[in-house]
Amino acid sequence: MYINGVYCQDYAVVFDTQIIEVGDVEIIKANYPDCFVEDLGAGSLLFPGFVNTHVHLEFSSNQTTLQYGSFVGWLESVLIAREEIIQGSTLEVIKGAMNAMLSSGVCAFGAISSYARELEALATTKQKVVFFNELIGSNPQSIDALYADFVRRIEESSCYPHITPAIAIHAPYSVHPVAIVKALRLAKEKNLLVSSHFMESRAEKEWLGGSYGEFKPFFEKYLGVSSSLCSKEEFLSLFRATPTHFTHATQIDEEDINTLKSYHHTIAHCPRSNRLLGSAPMPLAKIIEKEIAFSTATDGLSSNYSLNILDELRSALMIHSDIQLSTLADKLIESITKSANAILGLNGGVIEKGRDAHFVLLRLSNLPSQSALLSLWSILHNERASRVYVDGEVVFNKV
Numbered sequence: 001m002y003i004n005g006v007y008c009q010d011y012a013v014v015f016d017t018q019i020i021e022v023g024d025v026e027i028i029k030a031n032y033p034d035c036f037v038e039d040l041g042a043g044s045l046l047f048p049g050f051v052n053t054h055v056h057l058e059f060s061s062n063q064t065t066l067q068y069g070s071f072v073g074w075l076e077s078v079l080i081a082r083e084e085i086i087q088g089s090t091l092e093v094i095k096g097a098m099n100a101m102l103s104s105g106v107c108a109f110g111a112i113s114s115y116a117r118e119l120e121a122l123a124t125t126k127q128k129v130v131f132f133n134e135l136i137g138s139n140p141q142s143i144d145a146l147y148a149d150f151v152r153r154i155e156e157s158s159c160y161p162h163i164t165p166a167i168a169i170h171a172p173y174s175v176h177p178v179a180i181v182k183a184l185r186l187a188k189e190k191n192l193l194v195s196s197h198f199m200e201s202r203a204e205k206e207w208l209g210g211s212y213g214e215f216k217p218f219f220e221k222y223l224g225v226s227s228s229l230c231s232k233e234e235f236l237s238l239f240r241a242t243p244t245h246f247t248h249a250t251q252i253d254e255e256d257i258n259t260l261k262s263y264h265h266t267i268a269h270c271p272r273s274n275r276l277l278g279s280a281p282m283p284l285a286k287i288i289e290k291e292i293a294f295s296t297a298t299d300g301l302s303s304n305y306s307l308n309i310l311d312e313l314r315s316a317l318m319i320h321s322d323i324q325l326s327t328l329a330d331k332l333i334e335s336i337t338k339s340a341n342a343i344l345g346l347n348g349g350v351i352e353k354g355r356d357a358h359f360v361l362l363r364l365s366n367l368p369s370q371s372a373l374l375s376l377w378s379i380l381h382n383e384r385a386s387r388v389y390v391d392g393e394v395v396f397n398k399v
Helices: 025-031 071-088 091-103 140-156 177-190 202-210 215-222 232-238 254-262 271-276 284-289 309-319 325-335 338-343 371-380
Strands: 011-015 019-024 044-048 050-055 106-113 128-135 163-169 194-198 245-248 266-269 294-296 359-363 387-390 393-397
Touching: 011 025, 019 025, 044 371, 050 091, 050 245, 050 294, 050 338, 071 202, 071 215, 091 106, 091 393, 106 163, 106 387, 128 140, 128 177, 140 177, 163 177, 177 194, 177 232, 202 215, 202 232, 232 254, 254 284, 266 284, 271 309, 284 294, 294 309, 294 325, 294 338, 309 325, 309 371, 325 338, 325 371
Parallel strands: 050 106, 106 128, 128 163, 163 194, 194 245, 245 266, 266 294
Antiparallel strands: 011 019, 044 359, 359 387, 387 393
16 A cells, blocks of 8 residues: 555555545454455555646547647647537547546546536546636737636536636746736635646747747747747746646756745646657656656647556656656656645545545556565556545446
């Protein structure tokens, strides 16, 4: 059993919808003589429920429509095919995407949404959802109309008991600073979590740093503008008093890292999305060194080929060769359990009394020779979860 980064052998957990007690199995049996104790068998590892903090479900119908290899090329293909992909992301398609996450152990996720069309599908899931209503728009003349629709979507997403409304600022290059200030004021008033894409590509870095690079002809062509709305420093300064979950951060430097730490921000690491869109890997070793909390997330099927969180961890293992392998594996498991739950303000993430009873059962066919490598073996040798519990109920069983 994985408890706060430690693998505890011969442990048991008592639960209903929440965890009642955790401890040595013999002590648990003595304290609860009338309870049925299920022996999960040799090679079984019980984890807290996994959390995917950043996923775009409204693009779940994409497979071969969007362009990969270049961020600007991908973004242009999104503008061209957005409506086609969203229309194709039907109720059943989105349910399939959520089930794919569930089968990999994801008991909760942060859904980034531009239109709130996926709420009907989200209403059917047992998974916990933090619903990030996305604000996007750089034209000053349209701010009021866009903001009104944004507020309407926040109110709409507040009507479901397992869905927590939240705010997403799309990116520093796509949201006017005036709109950002209004949204952050609303976040403070309503105590809403905030997320934002940040420094995802070299094109973004060059645009924010001096209004040059690949973004310049893109913005001139589609928006008729030739200069950035703000610099990266000006953008980050808007979030000084609002701890924010920034996604990607592949182009951040030492100064950015220090700013993120000083403002108590967190980061969502999406390695497969970054690779497919032609971005460099996030400087994860520096993030770990500075003790900045991070999650590992899948992003959406607009920039990934699966929403399997275990696939994402395997990719991260292969990308970050500058981090010792078993240390990295331990950090990655933490990034989808304790850290991710804390980032989204959820009550899971740790198997301890009073926490929600969300669990993931993984199995190893061969007993490991070294307990120090359990995180690594768990990631490498589990394509899917063997069993998943949400609120104490089995919601997935591997056939």
